Every structure is written in C-alpha cells, then in structure tokens.
Amino acid sequence: MTTPQRVDADLGWALGRVTRAHLRTAQEVVSGLPGGPRGYQVLAAANDGEVTTQLAIARMLGVDRTVMTYLLDELEGAGLVERRPDPADRRARRVVLTATGRERLCDLDRRLREAEERLLAPLEPAERDTLRELLRRLATGAAHDGASACQVAEEIGTGDC
Amino acid sequence: MTTPQRVDADLGWALGRVTRAHLRTAQEVVSGLPGGPRGYQVLAAANDGEVTTQLAIARMLGVDRTVMTYLLDELEGAGLVERRPDPADRRARRVVLTATGRERLCDLDRRLREAEERLLAPLEPAERDTLRELLRRLATGAAHDGASACQVAEEIGTGDC
DNA sequence: CTAGATGTTCTGCTCAGCAGACTATCTTGT
DNA sequence: ACAAGATAGTCTGCTGAGCAGAACATCTAG
Numbered sequence: 252m253t254t255p256q257r258v259d260a261d262l263g264w265a266l267g268r269v270t271r272a273h274l275r276t277a278q279e280v281v282s283g284l285p286g287g288p289r290g291y292q293v294l295a296a297a298n299d300g301e302v303t304t305q306l307a308i309a310r311m312l313g314v315d316r317t318v319m320t321y322l323l324d325e326l327e328g329a330g331l332v333e334r335r336p337d338p339a340d341r342r343a344r345r346v347v348l349t350a351t352g353r354e355r356l357c358d359l360d361r362r363l364r365e366a367e368e369r370l371l372a373p374l375e376p377a378e379r380d381t382l383r384e385l386l387r388r389l390a391t392g393a394a395h396d397g398a399s400a401c402q403v404a405e406e407i408g409t410g411d412c
Numbered sequence: 413m414t415t416p417q418r419v420d421a422d423l424g425w426a427l428g429r430v431t432r433a434h435l436r437t438a439q440e441v442v443s444g445l446p447g448g449p450r451g452y453q454v455l456a457a458a459n460d461g462e463v464t465t466q467l468a469i470a471r472m473l474g475v476d477r478t479v480m481t482y483l484l485d486e487l488e489g490a491g492l493v494e495r496r497p498d499p500a501d502r503r504a505r506r507v508v509l510t511a512t513g514r515e516r517l518c519d520l521d522r523r524l525r526e527a528e529e530r531l532l533a534p535l536e537p538a539e540r541d542t543l544r545e546l547l548r549r550l551a552t553g554a555a556h557d558g559a560s561a562c563q564v565a566e567e568i569g570t571g572d573c
Numbered sequence: 574c575t576a577g578a579t580g581t582t583c584t585g586c587t588c589a590g591c592a593g594a595c596t597a598t599c600t601t602g603t
Numbered sequence: 604a605c606a607a608g609a610t611a612g613t614c615t616g617c618t619g620a621g622c623a624g625a626a627c628a629t630c631t632a633g
Contacts, residue, residue: 262528262531263453268474269551317582319581341629386423387426465611467610477611479590482590502611
C-alpha cells in the first residue's frame with residue numbers, strides 16, 4: 252500500500268524543469284552563436300584536448316553524428332573552429348579552435364557562469380557546489396551512455412585567456 | 413586571466429547528459445503509455461489535486477497548451493483520464509484519473525522509482541536524497557518560469573494504492 | 574588481400590510541436 | 604447591463620530539427 256508520488260517528488264519532472272530553465276537563460280547568453288547552446292558545448296569540448304574528433308564530441312554531447320556535421324559547418328563558417336585532418340586516422344577530422352574561437356569561448360564562459368549563478372540563486376553557495384559536483388559525477392561516471400568516459404578531473408593548462 | 417571551463421565543469425552539459433540518460437530509461441518504463449514520459453507526468457500531476465485544469469498542468473510540465481490537447485486526447489482514449497467540466501469555470505476542463513488511470517500510475521510510479529535508483533546508483537544513498545532535494549527546490553521555488561508556484565511540500569492523503 | 578568496422582558527409586523524409594485563428598466563457602470598467 | 608478585453612480549450616497549417624539510410628574513404632583483423 253503505497254501512496255503515488257507527487258509530481259514535484261519526481262526526479263524527471265525536476266530535472267526537466269531545471270534543464271529547461273537553464274536552457275532558456277543559456278539561449279539568451281549564446282544568442283548569435285551558431286548552433287546555440289550546443290555550439291558553445293562543441294567549442295568547450297574541442298578546447299580541452301581530451302576529445303577532438305567529430306564523433307567523439309558528438310557522443311560526449313549526445314547529438315547525432317549527422318547533426319554534428321552541419322553544426323561544425325556553421326561554426327567553421329563563423330571562423331570559430333577549423334577541421335584538421337587527424338594525423339593518426341585519415342578518416343577522422345580534428346576539431347580545433349581558432350584564435351577567435353578561443354576568445355569567444357572565454358567570453359561565453361564567463362557570461363554563462365554568471366547565468367548559472369543566477370539560476371542557482373535559491374541555493375546556498377555550498378549547496379550549489381554540491382549540486383554541481385553530484386551532477387558532474389552522474390554525467391561522467393554514471394551515464395549508462397556507452398560513452399561513459401569516467402574521466403578523472405585533472406588539471407590542464409591549455410589555452411587560458 | 414581565467415582558464416576556460418572544461419566541458420564537464422559545465423552545468424548545462426551535466427544537466428543535459430543526466431536528463432537524457434533519465435529520459436532514456438524512463439522511456440523504456442513507460443513504453444506503451446500514450447504520450448510517453450510526459451503522459452506519466454500528466455497522470456501524476458492530475459493525481460494530486462493541486463493543479464487540475466489543462467492549462468495549469470501544461471504550465472507545470474512546460475508543454476504548449478496545444479500539445480496538451482492531443483496529449484489528453486490520447487490518455488482519454490486509453491481510458492486513463494477523463495475531462496470533466498470545471499464547476500467553477502465553464503471554459504476550463506478538470507483532468508481526473510479514472511480507476512484504471514490510478515492503477516496504471518501506481519504501477520508506473522514504482523517502476524520509475526526503481527529506474528531512478530539505478531540512474532543514481534553511482535551516488536551514495538545520502539547523496540541521492542541531497543540531489544533530489546536540491547533539484548526539487550530549484551524546480552519549485554527557483555524556476556524563473558512564471559509558473560513558479562513555490563509550493564511547500566505538504567502531506568496529502570489522496571488516492572493511495 | 575579480402576571482409577568488415579569506423580569516420581564523415583549528403584539526401585530524403587517524418588513528425589513533434591509552434592503560431593495563429595476561432596469559439597466559449599469569465600472579468601472589469603462604466 | 605453592456606462593451607472590451609483577458610483566458611481556456613480546440614483545430615489547422617506549416618516549419619524545421621534531426622533521424623534513417625546510403626555513399627565514400629579509410630582503418631583493422633584474419
């Protein structure tokens with residue numbers, strides 16, 4: 252004899268609402284960037300050299316590979332990234348940021364951070380960190396996604412602003 | 413002089429991955445239910461009598477009102493909900509669960525709970541509660557959504573299984 | 574060297590869901 | 604009481620995001 256869950260006890264519901272809210276604010280910040288919020292994520296992924304090929308980035312971001320193609324077309328058209336042949340595998344393309352791309356990324360990064368803080372405003376500072384950390388662990392380690400890399404967060408020094 | 417964020421430090425990225433992962437598992441559980449995961453959420457929302465009209469439910473779930481129409485068409489066609497005229501406002505329809513709907517909801521509830529636990533497996537039990545709680549607070553109180561009800565979680569006794 | 578797997582691109586298409594109009598009803602001001 | 608505007612629900616039409624599938628190049632294994 253159990254009592255059915257209230258809607259607002261449903262993880263999916265909360266997840267959906269928060270994600271939508273975040274997406275909406277992010278959309279404002281990245282307005283003008285080709286590909287919208289995902290364009291930003293592509294830049295971010297390409298920037299830390301861990302995943303470089305189109306497919307790897309696509310998997311990490313959860314987008315279809317065919318979508319990745321025109322996403323990159325637009326970003327490349329805007330002069331933010333370049334497709335370079337992968338020296339190790341001539342089928343693959345390495346996605347690397349241009350100087351403009353790196354600048355743009357840094358700028359977006361800062362503005363998105365601010366937006367995130369606004370989104371998380373109702374939580375205490377310590378709670379915000381907790382939330383970030385828990386989500387990060389779920390997203391990296393947990394995702395039954397096939398592409399679960401389970402990467403440890405290491406210090407990297409590439410391309411500071 | 414800041415260093416650009418790593419992808420996996422991005423809240424949007426983590427949120428997206430976790431949401432997608434959750435959606436995928438949820439999809440399996442509710443396979444066969446009209447409207448998929450959102451069909452479930454409609455049932456859940458209609459079940460606790462706080463929000464009953466179509467529009468209110470639509471706003472709470474973040475779906476367009478025109479979408480709500482055919483969502484309910486399907487659920488009604490499956491005999492899970494009924495549209496009743498709202499005695500207080502003859503424009504509005506009250507969405508109420510049928511007996512079958514309530515049974516189905518209880519069953520789905522249980523199975524979704526299990527799925528959620530699997531999703532949250534990489535976290536400690538205490539951490540899972542923390543995550544749920546933080547997300548819930550963001551979703552209810554925080555959402556700059558217009559429909560931020562800021563409801564206190566009160567005990568309700570309606571319709572246990 | 575063949576057979577199959579993998580990375581990328583292109584074409585075609587489907588379908589989810591928005592905009593906009595329409596009806597019925599509620600609300601507010603005078 | 605009535606006009607004017609807001610709101611709940613429904614229906615129609617359309618757009619476009621993104622998937623399936625094939626094509627092509629290249630890698631890997633046997």
